[in-house]
Structures are given as C-alpha cells and as structure tokens.
Amino acid sequence: MVVVLNPKNTLLDRMFGRPRGLLGRIGGRLLATRGKRKMAEWVLSELDVEPTDHVIEIGFGPGIGIQSAAARTPDGFVAGVDYSEVMVELALNQNAEDVEAGNVELRFGSVDDLPYEDGTFDLAFSINSMQVWPNPIEGLEEIRRVLKPSGRVVLGFTPSAGQSSDELQPLLSDGGFDNIRIEEKEMGICAIASK
Numbered sequence: 525m526v527v528v529l530n531p532k533n534t535l536l537d538r539m540f541g542r543p544r545g546l547l548g549r550i551g552g553r554l555l556a557t558r559g560k561r562k563m564a565e566w567v568l569s570e571l572d573v574e575p576t577d578h579v580i581e582i583g584f585g586p587g588i589g590i591q592s593a594a595a596r597t598p599d600g601f602v603a604g605v606d607y608s609e610v611m612v613e614l615a616l617n618q619n620a621e622d623v624e625a626g627n628v629e630l631r632f633g634s635v636d637d638l639p640y641e642d643g644t645f646d647l648a649f650s651i652n653s654m655q656v657w658p659n660p661i662e663g664l665e666e667i668r669r670v671l672k673p674s675g676r677v678v679l680g681f682t683p684s685a686g687q688s689s690d691e692l693q694p695l696l697s698d699g700g701f702d703n704i705r706i707e708e709k710e711m712g713i714c715a716i717a718s719k
C-alpha cells in the first residue's frame with residue numbers, strides 16, 4: 525500500500541510535509557528508510573556529481589541525500605536548506621562528521637528565500653519536497669538563482685509523494701529551466717533540467 529503525503533492533511537503534514545514536534549520526530553525516523561538511500565543514489569547519478577562540485581539539497585529531511593552527496597564530493601561542498609527545525613536537528617546528527625569537517629552546511633530556511641548568493645552551486649536536488657512547497661514555481665526560480673550558469677537540477681519523487689510526472693515539465697519550464705528530461709521507474713520519477 526502506498527500512503528500519499530497530502531500536504532492538506534494536518535497529521536501527515538506535521539509528520540512529513542513540514543515535520544514538527546513529536547509527530548515530526550516520528551516522521552523523520554520513518555523517512556530515513558533504506559528505500560530513500562536508493563532514491564537518493566538514483567537522483568545523484570542523474571545529477572552526475574563530480575568530486576569538486578558544490579551541491580545544494582532543498583528539503584533534506586533526516587539527511588540521507590546529504591550524506592550520499594557528501595560521499596560523492598570529497599573535494600567539494602554540500603549545503604542543505606529545510607523548513608523544519610526537527611529535520612535540521614536530525615540531519616545534523618546524521619551528518620555530524622562532515623558538518624564538523626566543514627564539508628556540509630545545513631540550515632533552517634525555505635526554498636523561496638535561500639540563504640545563498642546568486643550562482644553559488646554547480647548542482648541542486650530535492651527529493652519528495654516540491655509537492656509541499658508554498659509555490660513550486662517561485663521555489664524553482666530561487667533554486668535557479670543560486671545555480672551557476674552551467675548549473676543543473678534534479679527533482680526526485682517516490683510514489684508516496686503523489687507527484688504527477690505530467691506537471692514537471694511545465695513547472696520546470698515556468699521556473700526558467702531548459703533541457704528538461706523526465707525519467708520514470710518503479711522507484712519513482714526524476715526530472716532533470718539545466719539553467
């Protein structure tokens with residue numbers, strides 16, 4: 525059975541949409557499953573990460589994608605922004621060594637106001653998060669702003685996100701992205717685009 529994360533359902537929103545309080549902590553543990561690492565590996569392989577790349581993840585949740593990205597960028601840098609204090613705390617614990625070493629930086633914030641200068645990152649990704657952003661097009665425009673001119677983005681969704689693949693091309697296009705490609709597997713959907 526697939527439970528769809530409906531952001532309008534308050535209980536699910538508190539657990540997974542923008543996790544907060546005790547329910548958010550329980551949701552964070554549930555989000556950190558083995559399947560999530562497989563999804564993160566797929567997203568990062570579509571992103572074609574180089575060891576020196578500077579990468580940002582939006583809506584990192586418990587920090588599995590951040591961990592996988594840091595393992596692929598030993599000479600680069602990984603930043604993350606998430607709009608849940610509970611998730612920032614969980615992900616800081618999950619990535620404590622890399623944070624201590626200065627290879628990973630995790631911040632509380634929203635996709636529509638990223639705390640980084642224009643053109644900071646080579647690559648950006650987000651997994652199961654865009655469906656709960658207040659305004660996906662504004663979020664995508666903001667991601668585009670912090671990418672370098674040659675930057676690329678990958679949006680990943682497992683079936684539980686309930687994201688229709690048909691919406692992804694127009695959303696990315698309205699957010700200012702080009703060369704949009706949609707890949708679908710049993711594991712979910714990846715939308716790949718460049719600035």
Ligand SMILES: C[S@@+](CC[C@H](N)C(=O)[O-])C[C@H]1O[C@@H](n2cnc3c(N)ncnc32)[C@H](O)[C@@H]1O
Binds near residue numbers: 560650653
């Ligand atoms: C369903 S969880 C997915 C977490 C993780 N990426 C995963 O796949 O396990 C959605 C995440 O998006 C974050 N989020 C929600 N609204 C956001 C926003 N406006 N800006 C940034 N992150 C947001 C939530 O706090 C949560 O961590």
